[in-house]
Amino acid sequence: MPRGMLRGFWKLTWLETKIFMREPMGFVGALLVPLLVFVVLGRAFGIGKPMATPGVDIPFNVAILAAILIAISAVQSLVAIISIYREGGILKRLRSTPLSPVTIMGAQVTVKLVFTVASLALLMLAGRRLFPGVMRVNVFSFTAAVVLGTFSILSLGFVLASLVPTARFAQPISAAVLYPMLALSGLFYPLDRFPRALRGFAYLFPTTHAVALLQGVWDGSGWSAHWVNVAALLVLFAAYTALSTRVFRWE
Amino acid sequence: MIPVISVSRLGKRYGRTTAVRDVSLEVFEGEIFGLIGPNGAGKTTTMECVEGNRVPDAGTISVLGLDPQRDANALRQRIGVQHQEAQLQKRIKVWEAVDLWASLYPRVVDTDALLDRLGLAAKRDSWFMTLSGGQKQRLFIALALIHEPEVVFLDELTTGLDPQARRAIWALVTGIRDRGTTVFLTTHLMEEAERLCDRVAIIEHGCIIELGTPAELVRKHCPERTAVFTSDDADVIERMQGLGAVERNGVTYTLRGAGDDFVTGVINVIAREGIRVRGFRTEIPTLEDVFLKLTGHGIRD
Numbered sequence: 001m002p003r004g005m006l007r008g009f010w011k012l013t014w015l016e017t018k019i020f021m022r023e024p025m026g027f028v029g030a031l032l033v034p035l036l037v038f039v040v041l042g043r044a045f046g047i048g049k050p051m052a053t054p055g056v057d058i059p060f061n062v063a064i065l066a067a068i069l070i071a072i073s074a075v076q077s078l079v080a081i082i083s084i085y086r087e088g089g090i091l092k093r094l095r096s097t098p099l100s101p102v103t104i105m106g107a108q109v110t111v112k113l114v115f116t117v118a119s120l121a122l123l124m125l126a127g128r129r130l131f132p133g134v135m136r137v138n139v140f141s142f143t144a145a146v147v148l149g150t151f152s153i154l155s156l157g158f159v160l161a162s163l164v165p166t167a168r169f170a171q172p173i174s175a176a177v178l179y180p181m182l183a184l185s186g187l188f189y190p191l192d193r194f195p196r197a198l199r200g201f202a203y204l205f206p207t208t209h210a211v212a213l214l215q216g217v218w219d220g221s222g223w224s225a226h227w228v229n230v231a232a233l234l235v236l237f238a239a240y241t242a243l244s245t246r247v248f249r250w251e
Numbered sequence: 252m253i254p255v256i257s258v259s260r261l262g263k264r265y266g267r268t269t270a271v272r273d274v275s276l277e278v279f280e281g282e283i284f285g286l287i288g289p290n291g292a293g294k295t296t297t298m299e300c301v302e303g304n305r306v307p308d309a310g311t312i313s314v315l316g317l318d319p320q321r322d323a324n325a326l327r328q329r330i331g332v333q334h335q336e337a338q339l340q341k342r343i344k345v346w347e348a349v350d351l352w353a354s355l356y357p358r359v360v361d362t363d364a365l366l367d368r369l370g371l372a373a374k375r376d377s378w379f380m381t382l383s384g385g386q387k388q389r390l391f392i393a394l395a396l397i398h399e400p401e402v403v404f405l406d407e408l409t410t411g412l413d414p415q416a417r418r419a420i421w422a423l424v425t426g427i428r429d430r431g432t433t434v435f436l437t438t439h440l441m442e443e444a445e446r447l448c449d450r451v452a453i454i455e456h457g458c459i460i461e462l463g464t465p466a467e468l469v470r471k472h473c474p475e476r477t478a479v480f481t482s483d484d485a486d487v488i489e490r491m492q493g494l495g496a497v498e499r500n501g502v503t504y505t506l507r508g509a510g511d512d513f514v515t516g517v518i519n520v521i522a523r524e525g526i527r528v529r530g531f532r533t534e535i536p537t538l539e540d541v542f543l544k545l546t547g548h549g550i551r552d
Contacts, residue, residue, distance in 0.1 A: 008355050015347055022342040022378075088338030096304050096332050098324065098355045 008099050012107040020077075020111055029073050030115045031122060038066035038123050039130060047127065047134045060187050063127065063135070064214045067142070068182060068207060070119045071150040074112040075157040076174045081108060082161040083170040092251045101250075109154055116150050117143060141217050149210025152233040153178075156206060158244035178207075185211040206236045255280050255315060255402055255433045256301060262309030262457075263296050270296040272457035274310070278402075283424065283434040285448035287441065287542070293457040294437035295335055295406055301435070302332050302404050315401060328356060331395030333388075335406040335437075341380040345371060345390060348379070349397065356398035369393050369423065385416030392423060396432075403427060405436040409443060421447055441539040451538070455546050465538050472544050473536035474509040478517040480531040490524040491517075502529075 020026050041062045085091045094104050120143055127135035160177060164170045183189075184198070185207040191199055202208045209229040216226040223230060254277035263271040271293040278284040286294045299305040301312055303319030303326055312319050317326045339348055349366065353359045366372050369389045374382060382390065388408060395403050405424065409417040424447055428434050438444050444451050445465045452462040461468060481502050484490075488497045491506070494516060498505040506517055514533050521528060543549055 008351065011351055011354050015343065015351055016340075018347070019340050019342050085340070089334055089336060090338055090340060092304070093334055093337050093339065096302065096327070096334070097352065098327050 009103045013110045016111045031119045034066045034069040078157045079161045079174040080170040083164045083167040087167045145213045152206035152237040155237045155240035162247040181205045181207045187211045209233045257313045260310040282449040285444045285451040286437045287444045288454035292454045331400035331403040333391040333395045339379045342378045346375045352394045352397045402433045445538045468541045472541045476513040477534035478506045481529045
């Protein structure tokens, strides 16, 4: 990469991090909500394997749900920020500086990934304290899987950000896409019990592959057993990124 | 003189709408050049094509000898821009914005002195969202000036500001010009154009319909002058012969003529005849009248 291409990248990333911390709700959504979901559901139903509580059976992994929620909140926040910045002419103003488009967007993605990792670390810590013996998952492997999944979902976020007409629609539109995606991800309901067509549809979304990979990491079967999902996340990332560079609007 | 900006036969369409039909103009070093016209006339589109932020469909543009599209990166180092109705991140602090911008250019001015000059020194640690309209615009001026650009583009700089804030901004813009920087601005405020601009181009429906100094345009299109005075003397009409028709309304007399010498002529006759005048005023057309005459409608219609 030629020198100066990423001019201002670290400064902008640090600045956007500070600005995000100053947003009263942004911080809560990114760090506290997934943690709360994890702790409350984990307390009630247990983590990992469904707990044999009489009469209560929760057929999904609470830790994976919380991890996916972290990724989804990062994407929602990205879509909101981009649409607000676009509406306010902030993107346009940044673009008419020597900042390259890659730097402007790269800084946003970096901030989101930093908060994803921070939120996940918080979750792991809480898990070790509150549910001793259950969180035996490999921290680095799990984190890497979440980051890869977040990357892929974020690229879809850029497509969403292009579709959002005004900032007011950012929240409803991203929710309308991301939550059904989560429902179809196979986390709550095994994919092989889906009708064929719906299953094919579910494979087009990064969440499905992220859940499968996380489940694999959790069970200890590892990355190699889920290379198809890893490849799918990379392919979807490339496809959504290519699409968003075509449809993205700066103003 | 070699122009700093030269635009020839510029055209730009958005789908089926033609924003700019045919714009040609030249801006010279050290002047304040104003593109004036109503909303939707093509001012902003023209300016953004010149800045290199929009790709024209037709015509050629040269800024400081560079092509705004081909040499976009080189040009960005040498021009400063302020967009219409721009915002920054709500919770960015003034110093943070200045610091980010300053880090993007190889050579920058003393930012503390710049903030001081723009009256923002006390607001260094304030969030953008807490600034007043005038302070926001002054911050955008600061960001546009941070790398000592040779040309500054100011798009509708004072729209939405109260008269006092507007006057403060005018003084700043004149200051920029006096330091040797060329200023290209757009406005739909005729008073602003008349006060600030060395030369103006009137744009309507994407075409330049007139170009010149404000005084030239007024002289050319609206030469009529009116002198109104009040006097208790008798026979005023008879004594004011030779200056055309005199209208009388009680003790108020109105004379209409044309040209720069008309008012002097009226004063000379009053003096020669020894008419005792209690009040005297002149009505001289402004750029607003020129605009009305050329387009057949007011600028805010």
